[in-house]
Amino acid sequence: MSYTLTIGCGCLVYVASHPRTKIVHTRIIERRGGDCRVRAHDIGVRPQLWELLPDPDLLDVDDHVRAFEGVDTPAECR
Numbered sequence: 001m002s003y004t005l006t007i008g009c010g011c012l013v014y015v016a017s018h019p020r021t022k023i024v025h026t027r028i029i030e031r032r033g034g035d036c037r038v039r040a041h042d043i044g045v046r047p048q049l050w051e052l053l054p055d056p057d058l059l060d061v062d063d064h065v066r067a068f069e070g071v072d073t074p075a076e077c078r
C-alpha cells in the first residue's frame with residue numbers, strides 16, 4: 001500500500017506501508033515544495049518521522065477544546 005502526503009513545508013512525500021501490518025517501510029521525498037526552506041529536503045531523501053506529523057498550526061484546536069467541554073470535574077478535584 002502506498003500513497004503520497006504533502007507535509008507542512010509543502011514537500012510531497014511518498015509513503016509505502018506493508019499491506020497487512022500497516023508498518024511504513026518506505027518514506028522518501030518525491031517532490032520538493034516550492035516554499036520549502038528545509039535544506040535537507042531533496043528528492044529521494046528520507047524525511048524524519050516527525051516531519052510527517054500534521055502541522056500543529058493547521059490543527060483545529062477548537063475541536064480539541066470542545067471535546068473537553070461539559071466533562072464533569074471529579075469531586076476530588078474541586
Ligand SMILES: [Zn+2]
Nearest residue numbers: 009011036041
Ligand atoms: Zn520540505
